[in-house]
Amino acid sequence: MAWHAYDYLFALSMIFAFLDAYGIGANDVANSWATSVSSRSVTFKQAMLGAAICEFLGAVLVGARVTSTIKNGVIDLKSFNGDAGVTLLAFTCVIIGASAWMTVATRMAMPVSTTHTVVGSLIGVGIAVRGNGSGVKWGWNGVAQIFASWGIAPVVSGGFAAIIFLVTKFLVLRSKNPVQRGLILSPVYFFIVAAVLTTAIIVKGSPSLNLSELPTGTTIGAIFGTASVVSLLSILFWLPWVHCQVVRGDYTIRWYHIFLGPLLWRRQPPADAFTSEQTRAVRDYYEGHHDEDHVRTSMQALDDVERSENNSINEKQKYVADNFVEGQQPQPEPGKEATQQSAVPASPQRPFKSKLAALEAKLSRPANDTLPNGRPRPPDYKSFEGSWLEPWNLYTVLRYNALPWVWYTLTAGIRTDVHKMQMHGSSKEVTRLRGIHSHAAHYDNNAEHLYSFLQVMTACTASFAHGANDVSNAIGPLSVVYSIWSSAAFPGSKEPVPVWILAYGGAAIVIGLSTYGWKLMSVLGNRLTLHSPSRGFSMELGASCTVVIASYLGLPVSTTQSITGATIAVALCNGDWRSVNWKGFAWIFFVSHSIAD
Template sequence: MVMTEFTYVFAIGTFFALMEAYNNDDVANAWATSVSSRSVTYQQAMILCIVFEMTGALTVGARTASTIKNGIIPITAFNDNAGVQLLAFTCAAAGAAIWVMWCTRNSAHVSSTYSLVSSIAGVGVATVGARGVQWGWNGGSGLGAIFSGLAMAPFISGCFGAIIYSLIKYVVHVRKDPVKWAVFTSPFFFLIAGTVCSLSIVYKGSPRLGLADKPAWFIASVSLGTGFGLAILAGLFFVPWTHAKVIKRDHTLTAWDVFYGPLLFNRPAPVDAQKAKVPNYAVIQHGADDDRDSTGSETDASSSKEKDLSPETDRENIDAEHTANFGSQADYKLLMVKAREEHHAELRRKRTPLGWAMRRLHNNPVGAGSSYELHNMKAYLMRLPAFPVVALFYGMSYDIHRSQVGILGTPEGKRMARVYSQAPKYPNEVEFLYSYVQVITACTASFAHGANDVGNAVGVWAAMYSAWSTGTASAAKNPVPLWQIAVMALTICIGFITYGYNIMKVMGNKLTYHSPSRGSSMEMGAAITILIFSQYSLPVSTSMCITGATVGVGLCNGSFKAVNWQRVGLLFLSWVVTIPIAGLIGGILMGLSLNMPHF
């Protein structure tokens, strides 16, 4: 290819690489548990995601990038032909992006990691034949090593999640005074999070921090020192603050009061402390109304559409509430449309750029007839300025809890009611405390995602950039520029902010019963697994890890019925069909590109 063709192909490849990163639904999985259990709002998750996703990517993410770039199709297969290498990775990015974009648009839950890996394999078959692709272990970087994670990652993360939740269950939940046990054992999670994150950076060395050949004593001392340091800080500041907040029920406490530290133990409780309420985490939302007002307290039960699945609720009563004849599929779709219109009406009342855009769309509807009718063409012109504003801000205002409306009376609603009834419900004060802990574990999971999945996305783009900028095939050990990792990490964050709700609305509470104590265990189990795989340069799917951890925690309820196995089976099926479909798309695009007529 001449230089003009190089630039043209690189531009196309860059577009698809960014689209694949934008639709990376794994980052939504890292935060879905926290948002669905209401430990954080979607807006808070956005800010924390940017901070920890970028940190994990910039410090650790380069290791898995080399596996994606060099471990599946050997560099010798391109015969030092930069044009073929550029075209190959462009088609690989296009194959993965097309499949992931379609799945995300239809709220289907697939692995972006395995979509990209499978697409690269399909491109390799189309380029050099099946024999030229590294199907085996290949020193831990071949397809055999990568696809081994399909079984190992969910199992390992399930074990980690079950172990962590079992510690919470037997150390806190089953005690006579679980609230105090929860308060004074909370620094343990700071210890785990700090140790895991620092270990991921110093073990085998972050390429960006010059830690490649540090001795074992240095790795252990830095990792444990960071973990214990955070635990001590938590004991000095977080424990007194939560003691006053949860045990004394001091509703006058502010976030800035945490800096008073141990002095808060001597702070007298307010006179009306017993009137203070904490959110009811045993409530499952099926209606459009939120179960909490703006102050965080519960609204009157008679005005709420919530169903309280408290421990004393009889299972027969639960099933009876969900046996009403729901009607046809058209009725269900009509109810969903009604819920969406209620949400849009609320957005139109806001004096924000999104409110302006929603009002403009509402006031200029498309009329009857084809799109080329004069009145419709005028409507499109009037609506056009609002589209980019909605695309940018709509996801930031989406309420994933309201999107759950309509499951009452449906087969899924009945199934989930049976699943929820198998899970013991623990005191809300304990769950309220673990909502703070879950923020820490979610940040750790986001850090782990940045350390692993950003490398997957940037590896292909780095190979394309190297071939385009140098005119030669990328060397096997070519470093990945830091700015490329930063661009991909930022693209993933933007995708989560503007479009992540499309995955989060179907992931929350669909596998098993969620609560902050359970969710923190799921996220920490998944984060540990992801970081372990990253240390050995093995790309692994965050969705697989969080699914495995969710199932592991769900089984800790003591019954197989506490897990929605139908949903688990559908997830596993989506992972499996991703391999041939993404591979076929990438392979067909590469085959057509290589063999099409040209001048």
């Protein structure tokens, strides 16, 4: 029976839990997929689709059906003295505190750890309950272990990522025939990747199935069996398919041709294969990072400045004509020509007919649908005279202003050009990023293509495990609040999680990723160091290895910190410390260690 005296607390928990999960999708999940998008292994839309499917299915199908009441043992339930009402209030505050920090951090494009965010909220509640720090477990079995992981996760992840990339670099990328060497070794790579990802699923990503409790022999058999099957499938289907692309240059082959398997060995390429850029079978993974691209970008910047200067007067005239109310234009001064009357009035009482029109006036209006910073161009809002409440203006507000604004808000995220955003900034900043990228080696583009599939495979599996496990950061406290509110009883150390709460959290993660995930991706990826499929694959696999080991040891590590350490290590494998954006990494390291007290 519901505890109706606290209906308002349950309602607040539902709202802020949604915001928390929304922030996880826009922040943590976007951070995880930033390497795949930045290396061009997948487009931004493909990443959104893959992450949405994997995160939601991971949360609903194999998400934790039982969650720990106090995550990571930060505080003791005895601190609440068996008072269910106080406990309900405390966990509502946990949800509000975590969601507030996640919202602020995401809005400011700060990649933070969602695990440490909820832990920080629990620390704050533990201090508030007793009025001092005695309610918090500061020892190794509590907060100290979490603090230790701040330094452990990046170092271990960086070590694994560096080893993986260096082996790939000297064994494949720098060999005399990197494409041939990569094709020969690809089944081995698929075997290793499948083994690591299967282990990650077992130890971290399937709490409801209790796979981590399987006997050791069964676990080892499942890992090697799955890896062997994946490796065999890669030989039968993936290898002939990708061979047509990288060796024969068959630009007519499509994704569904992979199901033809061995029949593709007899497929003949078109006569004009390898003859021009227009018939390229493999995309250029270093697009925008060649020397000639730098010159072209500089010339384009000069053209943009000239075009902006030429169009500025026309833009002002257009907005004056569209947005100023008739009768409020200033009268021309005596002796002035009529052509000078188009100047903006000095101080009209009400210059713009609507706030949306005033906001639109501040935005640039290029001819194409994408702004210079990579964001899609906002809709053309319509102006009107008088109050928006007037019946004859309601249609205009709804049809031409409100509905276009809603559509733009919901769809602009997936239409954002992330690569353009990552390289956008002042001329000084862009020059500095170009200099950082110039210290990173370019490898054979066809050889890089081989690792794009492994990177996508790693990203999807990690996303599935993330949805199954880390969704509890948002809905774990909510499940405790729901349990107390629905039963009016003090919670136990473990609380059941209804499926509808898992779906609620999973849906919020997907919405956050699709509408605001671009914000985090714009400050990651190529803004930190030059990305390519081989580099991104090494980063993601190194982070997955760290998660596997940490899960076995019971250490609460952060995905954000793991991928950050892996990115630094792989960047340093270029042999030049100048290939790393140290300023950007310092900022990420600072904010990712923030906790919401």
